[in-house]
Amino acid sequence: MQLGKYSLGIGDRFSHQGVAQLRGIIKANQSGVEISPVWNKSNREHIYVHSYPADVRKEADAAVTTLGFSGKYFVDADHINMGTVAPFVETADFFTLDVASFIGKESLEDEVKAFVASCSKYVGKLSIPGIDHTIEVSEELIAAIAHKFLAATQQASEIYTFLKGKKGEGNFITEVSMDEVETPQTPVDLFFILKMLADKGVPAQTIAPKFTGRFNKGVDYKGNVEQFAKEFEEDVLVIDYAVKEFGLPEELKLSVHSGSDKFTIYPIMAGIIKKYDKGIHVKTAGTTWLEEVIGLAMAGGEALDAAKFIYINALGRKEELCAPYADVIDIDDSKLPSAEEVVGWSSEKFANTLRHIPDHLDYNPNFRQLIHVAYKVASEMGTNYTDLLKKHSEVIGKCVEENIYERHLKRLFNL
Numbered sequence: 001m002q003l004g005k006y007s008l009g010i011g012d013r014f015s016h017q018g019v020a021q022l023r024g025i026i027k028a029n030q031s032g033v034e035i036s037p038v039w040n041k042s043n044r045e046h047i048y049v050h051s052y053p054a055d056v057r058k059e060a061d062a063a064v065t066t067l068g069f070s071g072k073y074f075v076d077a078d079h080i081n082m083g084t085v086a087p088f089v090e091t092a093d094f095f096t097l098d099v100a101s102f103i104g105k106e107s108l109e110d111e112v113k114a115f116v117a118s119c120s121k122y123v124g125k126l127s128i129p130g131i132d133h134t135i136e137v138s139e140e141l142i143a144a145i146a147h148k149f150l151a152a153t154q155q156a157s158e159i160y161t162f163l164k165g166k167k168g169e170g171n172f173i174t175e176v177s178m179d180e181v182e183t184p185q186t187p188v189d190l191f192f193i194l195k196m197l198a199d200k201g202v203p204a205q206t207i208a209p210k211f212t213g214r215f216n217k218g219v220d221y222k223g224n225v226e227q228f229a230k231e232f233e234e235d236v237l238v239i240d241y242a243v244k245e246f247g248l249p250e251e252l253k254l255s256v257h258s259g260s261d262k263f264t265i266y267p268i269m270a271g272i273i274k275k276y277d278k279g280i281h282v283k284t285a286g287t288t289w290l291e292e293v294i295g296l297a298m299a300g301g302e303a304l305d306a307a308k309f310i311y312i313n314a315l316g317r318k319e320e321l322c323a324p325y326a327d328v329i330d331i332d333d334s335k336l337p338s339a340e341e342v343v344g345w346s347s348e349k350f351a352n353t354l355r356h357i358p359d360h361l362d363y364n365p366n367f368r369q370l371i372h373v374a375y376k377v378a379s380e381m382g383t384n385y386t387d388l389l390k391k392h393s394e395v396i397g398k399c400v401e402e403n404i405y406e407r408h409l410k411r412l413f414n415l
């Protein structure tokens with residue numbers, strides 16, 4: 001089973017937007033690219049909205065049938081580990097092995113030594129084709145990387161072996177993710193991590209490192225764009241070299257857990273993958289939930305009231321809702337509109353404040369980030385919320401489709 005060169009992760013909290021998301025991808029594919037949709041949902045999201053892995057499979061299959069989509073598509077058990085993988089085994093065919101919590105865990109000294117010994121040919125000035133400078137590699141550096149990452153790659157191997165036993169070799173896509181940590185992995189870290197994965201027989205098709213900068217949820221990239229570009233380009237070249245050196249799957253590519261909406265760096269990524277003719281996987285999720293709220297606001301009446309309720313309720317429970325996202329949101333409280341103010345807003349005012357059009361005068365990233373974490377409020381509304389999604393599916397679907405195509409795919413694939 002192969003993922004294909006270009007793929008987009010489309011998370012959908014409440015599983016109502018599969019068709020609209022797929023319409024956005026089909027629209028992009030009509031202009032000549034071939035992007036495979038991957039419906040991703042983590043265990044954490046399932047817990048928050050009380051959904052089950054089988055729901056995602058149903059949503060994906062139904063969307064594909066409805067639109068007669070004939071391309072490849074996948075269902076991603078996002079950010080699973082040994083403790084959470086079991087309920088995903090049957091219905092997912094893409095597994096994101098999250099081994100971030102094993103980074104820095106001690107490995108046996110003998111294993112570290114054996115790894116360092118196996119890397120002797122890379123000691124000295126390591127030259128990676130395409131990178132214009134050599135990298136100084138010492139045994140100490142390799143040992144430090146081994147101490148940091150051997151346990152994590154061992155964990156990836158254990159989850160992969162478990163899945164292989166359950167699903168059979170070649171019947172699923174393997175991603176290894178290390179993005180949910182504070183410190184970015186450097187290109188040289190990535191090179192040796194890939195060797196560890198190859199040594200342990202993990203046939204990763206995608207790898208999600210932590211990149212430099214902040215990938216806050218639902219808003220643009222924050223950080224040093226030039227440094228990101230350099231790191232991203234070097235990662236692409238490292239992967240290319242590692243595939244040949246270590247015999248990893250030919251199709252191995254970067255997976256960017258974007259947190260959605262990284263408009264500044266999408267064109268940079270597009271330029272680099274085009275330059276080297278490489279593939280990419282980009283995960284989004286929260287952006288579709290935000291479009292649902294925009295769609296509700298646009299629908300007016302009781303739907304607009306529901307959108308206002310979600311914001312006002314979230315404003316009162318800001319600390320509670322933001323706590324699990326502390327590392328991936330940055331809200332300036334002084335820029336959040338008050339409940340009294342929002343009550344009086346029109347559909348347009350609400351939608352324009354929330355919609356991610358960076359240079360729109362009403363756009364407010366603080367408002368947007370608070371709504372991002374407020375899906376718990378919608379979840380608590382139960383069928384009151386999902387009934388509104390059904391009732392206003394047309395206007396919401398248009399928002400979802402436009403967002404995936406116009407704001408994400410056009411920038412990501414230079415369309």
Ligand SMILES: [Zn+2]
Nearest residue numbers: 177179180257
């Ligand atoms: Zn992630």
